[in-house]
Amino acid sequence: MSPSYPFPKDWSLPLEPPAEYKRLRQEAPVCPVRLWDGNTPWLVSRYNDVLTVLGDPRLVVDSTLPGFPHLSPAAAARQGRPLAFFLRPDAEYRVQRAMLVQEFMPRRMEALRPRIQATVDAALDAMLAGPKPADLMAAFALPVALQVIGDLLGVPHDGADDLHVLSRTVGSRASSREEARAALMALDDFFLRLVEANLREPGDTLIGRVVTEQVATGRLSPPDAASLFHSLYYAGHGPSAYMFGLGTLALLIHPEQLGKFRELEDPAAITAAVQELLRFVNVSHLARQRVATVDVTVGGQLIRAGEGILAQPDSANRDGTVFEEPDRLDLHREAHRNFAFGHGIHLCTGRALALIEFEVVFKTLFQRIPTLRLAVPLEEVRFKKDENLLGVHELPLTW
Template structure:
């Protein structure tokens, strides 16, 4: 039986669309099994309503230590014992740890960062325009924007970016082996642990300093727990947005009519719509949201037994015609805020208010300031991140 199951993740045909096999499943099978790297055969959900129902169900668990949990890769399975954070906990432990960061990522606080983010974006565009062309938009712009922002927010020296970028690439690569993944995690945890020690003795106005004083200083959290929280925020805080900036730009350059609407508007509501639509349309978390059933449950008419793994394929769920008519079209006027790119339920992305502000500033500025921006090579020659847990492009050569 298992030999006939499709392997997951699956191959794409169009780099901006989910794999055709997922589209077929959504229309024909609804809920079926797939085969992972380790031979396990979890269930996969492809329809929008089923994905949301599962992600809000307390009878499924995010605990990656549980038998049956569908790990993304060998490296991810191996490092779970070191990279412990609240995203792999269930309530009430999940809620207790998440609350420690809620105030840091409130919408109002992220909006207050908008002028600083605008300053960062404008400065990087100045540097890009003053430099040679073609240029790699990933290295020159897409990666530095969120890296600078999350470093300032956390209190991580931006001068150390080459180090944590290297570690991050190792961690999110699906082909990273167990030993290499654990070693990379240990290296970054060691760095962050030392940084937390410095924050405790000489705190500044940043998230790690606050956690060091309020949690580590009072014994509420251990040094390792604070370092693990920092690892999650640092890696997720730059990898996801960097990929959305680059991939979103590539998609808009391939859809000139949509690009013209984004470039030609000064309406913040249209820019906000464009951000939500690009999040829906591209969905960089292309390996799905992973869970395991805590008891027998039924989803979409399918019985899922206790201990069986479940994958919510949010990329194809965001192309479900029942939720998004004409779903395969990119339409920046679409009201797409109900997408599941950030997940759903209690585990939905904590940093989404920050990501939204960053993307709104980028999409409202880059194409206006460089109106002749164009790909420097055909889209079919771009090196897409099929090999990474976060989808995007390894490089994006552009000219103007």
């Protein structure tokens, strides 16, 4: 019988992917696995095969197709509602992505760096003025991530915590279809009201500009716009906040690498170090889903049209045929492409913004608090074990 997916993780080694991936890369790099609903997609674990899957236009992200591998009841609950733009058929996805390209151009994101720096500094000021130990997630990581994406999109900060709770319900593998559907409805309704408000009085924000250029002109319906903005908000705060936490944890438990990071001054070297953190940690620890539209061969395995595929990013990021000593965090590692932001046409739309956030957060955090350290033993840190993103509930720190 095919093994159940996701695979169990050794939580005594919380930043390590499941050990089963290493065996599969060597013995069965393309193998069937069983999901919660009995579906048996193909799991792809090697770097080059993942690269092939994510770059092949015949393997699509279309959650409306029967063979699409839904990873949880909550994920399946999206069916019947306006779909997130990255889960739509490729033709629709490309149209909606094109509406956002100018908004997320690297030069435009770089212009936001001073504002992001000010947000990070203010959050650190507040954390340093508060009690010790401090929970990095509640006192810093989540507030920064919510404010950065909220300012960009034009989402009011009042109620942001409630939006995060709803997003976590949608992103939890423990949520039922009913719970996830109710959370999706609440999120879509909130963003639909924002669309309607910007139709009446457009703001100088991403939402305001897209509503003016696309919704008011009839190119995008209000419900589709609401789903688009909900998707951007969801993807724009959770992964960033979780990475702030796990990246900080990774540096703290690798003090020799933290010392090297503190010495970095060259912007390119800082970017490369952040990319290595993303390779090593990779909060997006569940597979990228695809479905074959024709018969294809991946890694020597025939995959029939209509069959689902799971391309495993954290396994690929630890492939020893691509990365020397792949299980070692090495901030001076020569740059290699990792799969933290995906690949191909579904490469993360907001990757330029996310990289700037990570660079500013990690550099500022360890420059301003040189004595930062864990306030509890590593084994007492509580990890989120049932979400689509890898993260911690709290990260108690002192200094």
